[in-house]
Amino acid sequence: MRFKVSAEVEFAVTSASTVLLGIQPFRSEKQRILEEALMASSPATIREVLSPVGEKRFNIIELAHTGNITFSYAGKVENDIQIIPADQLTDVPIASMPVDVLSLLNPSRYCQSDRLYKLAAHKFGKIDHAFEKVMALRDWIYDNVEYTGGITNTQTSAFDTITEQVGVCRDFAHLGVALCRALTIPARYFTGYAYQLNPPDFHACFEAFLGGHWILFDATKLVPLNGLIKIATGTDAAETAFASSFGNLNFQRVEVNVSSLDTTFQPVDASSTTQGYSVS
Amino acid sequence: MRFKVSAEVEFAVTSASTVLLGIQPFRSEKQRILEEALMASSPATIREVLSPVGEKRFNIIELAHTGNITFSYAGKVENDIQIIPADQLTDVPIASMPVDVLSLLNPSRYCQSDRLYKLAAHKFGKIDHAFEKVMALRDWIYDNVEYTGGITNTQTSAFDTITEQVGVCRDFAHLGVALCRALTIPARYFTGYAYQLNPPDFHACFEAFLGGHWILFDATKLVPLNGLIKIATGTDAAETAFASSFGNLNFQRVEVNVSSLDTTFQPVDASSTTQGYSVS
Amino acid sequence: MRFKVSAEVEFAVTSASTVLLGIQPFRSEKQRILEEALMASSPATIREVLSPVGEKRFNIIELAHTGNITFSYAGKVENDIQIIPADQLTDVPIASMPVDVLSLLNPSRYCQSDRLYKLAAHKFGKIDHAFEKVMALRDWIYDNVEYTGGITNTQTSAFDTITEQVGVCRDFAHLGVALCRALTIPARYFTGYAYQLNPPDFHACFEAFLGGHWILFDATKLVPLNGLIKIATGTDAAETAFASSFGNLNFQRVEVNVSSLDTTFQPVDASSTTQGYSVS
Amino acid sequence: MRFKVSAEVEFAVTSASTVLLGIQPFRSEKQRILEEALMASSPATIREVLSPVGEKRFNIIELAHTGNITFSYAGKVENDIQIIPADQLTDVPIASMPVDVLSLLNPSRYCQSDRLYKLAAHKFGKIDHAFEKVMALRDWIYDNVEYTGGITNTQTSAFDTITEQVGVCRDFAHLGVALCRALTIPARYFTGYAYQLNPPDFHACFEAFLGGHWILFDATKLVPLNGLIKIATGTDAAETAFASSFGNLNFQRVEVNVSSLDTTFQPVDASSTTQGYSVS
The missing domain is CATH 3.10.620.30 (C8orf32 fold)
Structure with missing residues (x-):
């Protein structure tokens, strides 16, 4: 299946702070990122890392300036369910x-x-x-x-x-x-x-x-x-957590959207006792 | 410093079981294992692994036979405190x-x-x-x-x-x-x-x-x-945990010993506020 | 039914202390105390009171002397189960x-x-x-x-x-x-x-x-x-609680005994879904 | 001191229910109720009782009818602080x-x-x-x-x-x-x-x-x-609790008011370490 996903997360920053932001889909053989972009509404130092525990990539974001800042992520993802x-x-x-x-x-x-x-x-x-x-x-x-x-x-x-x-x-x-x-x-x-x-x-x-x-x-x-x-x-x-914050900043809001890029979407039957589903 | 360490752990096994046994010192640049041996008092399948989280090596031990079994570890270790x-x-x-x-x-x-x-x-x-x-x-x-x-x-x-x-x-x-x-x-x-x-x-x-x-x-x-x-x-x-057990077995006892292999041992002053100590 | 009950409770007292001791059967219309005695192995000030909450009588015991002290209660009780x-x-x-x-x-x-x-x-x-x-x-x-x-x-x-x-x-x-x-x-x-x-x-x-x-x-x-x-x-x-202690004393042991004073004792059937039993 | 107190508590009742309502000042030698009235916005069976534990009077209120109901209490109280x-x-x-x-x-x-x-x-x-x-x-x-x-x-x-x-x-x-x-x-x-x-x-x-x-x-x-x-x-x-409810009803709101009936009110100094205050 192919999906378009997006998320907007806003913080109010009152002094230099750091945020760990985990809103990007995980990248794996079973889940391909076709395209993506992470944008900030004002200057910020952003570094993407891969967590050594669990399966997670996230961004370490340093916020030097006060005021509200919004992070907008949009991506196209193709994944398989086995x-x-x-x-x-x-x-x-x-x-x-x-x-x-x-x-x-x-x-x-x-x-x-x-x-x-x-x-x-x-x-x-x-x-x-x-x-x-x-x-x-x-x-x-x-x-x-x-x-x-x-x-x-x-x-x-x-x-x-x-x-x-x-x-x-x-x-x-x-x-x-x-x-x-x-x-x-x-x-x-x-x-x-x-x-x-x-x-x-x-x-x-x-x-x-x-x-x-x-x-x-x-x-x-x-x-x-x-x-x-x-x-x-x-x-x-x-x-x-999708966001961990350190310093003087407050979470304001999050908005999430998902749409299907396929013409048809056939939900799987999770009540079936004859088969299981895997995405990892 | 150089130390001789040993441990004996005994279990009573009443059906085929598995034990994760973590009693061996960690092996690192700062802590060298000079010699060591892990013995079982009766046949067991033992496989040493390194944990991907934390810093730990341990043994996955399969116990096919019932009755009491004792694991004896003895090692000589040299480590540095920085x-x-x-x-x-x-x-x-x-x-x-x-x-x-x-x-x-x-x-x-x-x-x-x-x-x-x-x-x-x-x-x-x-x-x-x-x-x-x-x-x-x-x-x-x-x-x-x-x-x-x-x-x-x-x-x-x-x-x-x-x-x-x-x-x-x-x-x-x-x-x-x-x-x-x-x-x-x-x-x-x-x-x-x-x-x-x-x-x-x-x-x-x-x-x-x-x-x-x-x-x-x-x-x-x-x-x-x-x-x-x-x-x-x-x-x-x-x-x-030094031991995690799965199956029908009961922990019976553990005995631990440590001796110094150096002629002198000078304890560090942990109350000092001017310096810290590291062994990892 | 009529029963003979007894209890011995021992404390080690290391300074003047107070104990609230609740080991006497409750006295009510449905449960008659036929005879009873509470004795202490060494001098103590004992005052029996009735709790204003719940249904309980207990003794407020002041212990002025150090050393071990044993309280012995023995009573004959007749009660009804409805x-x-x-x-x-x-x-x-x-x-x-x-x-x-x-x-x-x-x-x-x-x-x-x-x-x-x-x-x-x-x-x-x-x-x-x-x-x-x-x-x-x-x-x-x-x-x-x-x-x-x-x-x-x-x-x-x-x-x-x-x-x-x-x-x-x-x-x-x-x-x-x-x-x-x-x-x-x-x-x-x-x-x-x-x-x-x-x-x-x-x-x-x-x-x-x-x-x-x-x-x-x-x-x-x-x-x-x-x-x-x-x-x-x-x-x-x-x-x-059968004993609440205040001061420097430690509970040592309790011994309890119950015997039937009736020639026959026929246990009631607590699994019956057609009737309930009440003693209060 | 003399005070005028009032409270309004509203519930939404969806089937026959019972409320225990405790919003009336306690009546004691130290706290006199000069006058008071408890009113319901629609018919309800109200019975005032005195709690046998703690010090509390409250009303047991049976609500036979559905719909919203408001209880309004107003009283004049004179109390002493010792x-x-x-x-x-x-x-x-x-x-x-x-x-x-x-x-x-x-x-x-x-x-x-x-x-x-x-x-x-x-x-x-x-x-x-x-x-x-x-x-x-x-x-x-x-x-x-x-x-x-x-x-x-x-x-x-x-x-x-x-x-x-x-x-x-x-x-x-x-x-x-x-x-x-x-x-x-x-x-x-x-x-x-x-x-x-x-x-x-x-x-x-x-x-x-x-x-x-x-x-x-x-x-x-x-x-x-x-x-x-x-x-x-x-x-x-x-x-x-000022209200305990049993049945199908939901607490909607409470409004509380207190005014002084004395011309002057001199707050006591609760930070004083030389004296304590008692109202019970």
Whole structure:
């Protein structure tokens, strides 16, 4: 699929500051950047870097001048979504996992899987097949957590959400990641652009490592999986924030847009238990 | 300094299992492994790997047989401790930080720096110099947190310790890391062998990124800094556990020993405010 | 039923101290104290009082002398357990609740019902009948929480237990109370002597206010309900501790014994869904 | 002092519901209700009751009809503020405390004093005099906690606030209560009308039991202590909410007004370390 994505992020700067801005789609074999441009409304020193942890590229931006500044990104992206038969999406033995995947079994700031072992085992432990386990926990989150904005905040974690059962995409994704890890399935947080998300915004979901593939799951069920354009994957939202700011500046607003460049868009069926989807 | 280190770790295995064992000193330019051997008391498949996150090597061990198994490590290590004048241990501007260091500003499972911003600013924000800030927070932890075993557990985090003010080296280190990050100083958890630790055990302390160096701090003040032999550094204890086990096995015991191979050992003065020490 | 109960509690006193000791069975119309004696192994000023909150009598004990002191209580108690048909154990309308019962809808230190509303509604909200609701949540606790000593501590609360699913009778009772309150059913913590509890100790369970009665539930299912001799009921364990100490003294040990004074003891069937039991 | 107070509270009712409404000043020897009226904008069954725990009167209101309903309270109140010399505001020995006061040493939902013992001892333990201790902790809260609306919510507790250091009057009061209890000083939450509070709203502060008196403290320092008209005191906000609703109704708005009926109003000096003030 080919998409046109754009984002505008505005800050009010009151003294020299630095921003880490991660709004560009990730560049990989499966996701090609056909063209892109990042512009600033006033002078700024911008340096693009690749994160050594997770999969993320971002810009280190030095802001020497005060006043409001807007960053505008626009890009054309072509990505593939790989369909993998469910019978291949099995548990990977610990000893066969790539070393960088092993660390995604660890608990993290917002995904305290170490506190969810018994609960996860009780709820999902009897399901034999790994892919079905993750589908079941995704559906449990969807069925039990109420999608409501303005109640949770940036400190809300999976340990809160499993009981309080309310939140936004970030909270749904953290809980998915935490439950997978509690079941000894490596999992990571996924942020990106999302075609047909209404109202338009960045979106978060999660990936589980099954049969050697990173399979995509969205516990909010808000958007088609093949309309997701990956910005970053990482341990959790702490590692994949679209903006981290240091100094005297305040976030003002963000505007996000995604359109399809293909004449037809056929959403994949994320409820299928016979196949999984991968974009990483 | 040159040290002889050894560790014995025993597990009771009741079905085929996997262990990630991290008890070998880290190998780096500053820390040379002169000789070493890792032995198992019964057959096991052992593969040494290097972690892509943090600085850590560990063994992926497959245990096919039931019964007790003991892993014995013994090594001779030579390491250097670098003395750096305090006036060089300044804040590093965000935009000048290496990319892998930037991620050590993020909150993590046991170091929720995002919840400590105001507290850290109130307590230490007025101290100008970065090295003095970290010395002050190290001393605050030492003065206020009571070193007591058996009260905290593997779920205890810096957010608990800042208020409950009791714990072991792990808790002291997590709090040090969290307070540094809350002050926009990258910090990481350090585990290792510790000469003169009584009773002998693995030890934990923390490193702060100051003036481009990883400077070592021990808020427990239990051991000389130049008697520390690094096993791993990482985000927090979630990433640097000496053993992670998967399957049906139970940890039985660990025994640790460190002796000096030098005829004299002169402990460094960790209370000096004119210089910092680095082993990484 | 008639029971003989006894308890010995020992403290080591290192300076003048005060203890609030609550080990005597509660005196009420339904539970008669046939005879009793509280003795101290060395001189102490003992004053018995009745708590104005909850239902509890306790002793305010002033200890002027250092050294170990043992309090020995022995009593004979006759109590009644009332059988109430399930169809009478309905929801009580808020406006018809006695005023002192209303406050037992509030969240408390260890029973944060305000954080469990959605979870409780999802799990038990569709059950029509109030008594069946409480039976269902009691069974859910029994089925999902593992009874294990030494993992939880005096700070563990229902919000922890609902997810971590491990604990002792105290934790089982707190979770029962919290879930009831989250379902708008007044509930309180119950502590007492427990016939046939093995090993002997004080026990904790919970009461729910149904059809105008305080109905007893034990999510641990460890003992027969008609072998329970009430010491106290209250908001939660914060209000019903068997000993609270102020000053320089350390709890050393407690020993508890219960025997039946009746020739036959027929345990009631707590799994019956056609009737509830009340001792308050 | 004499005050005119009024409050309007509006709910949207979508099915038969019940509200517990606590907006009337408490009636006591020290606080006389000269006249008052509580009116409803549409028919409702209203019954005034006195809470058996804490000091609070409230109305149990049954709403049989759907639609919006507004409750309007207006009253004239005369109260006394008692000045007590600091040297009388000493620690009360545990054994001399009234029994109902003893229970206000317990931790509660929002005041987890059991987790603050060491911290409170470190910060305030060396201050000899009980009144000075509470003045010191009140000042510490004022100096370190930032008064900001919209960040904390009804689940925020003293354990959060001690570290996160941001909140509203409710959070300031909870922290004051928790720190007192951690220092073995009975304390309770106080809600009321507050003359000169800007913008007008209900206010919260706390009382500590010193020298046999309930002494009033306001860690926000927003209003004069002698302009406070008590609605309720209790364990914490869980027990003293101005409205608790059961059924299908939503809180819409509250409006509060206080004016002085005396020709002159001379604010007391709450920074005085030579005397305390009591209104209970």
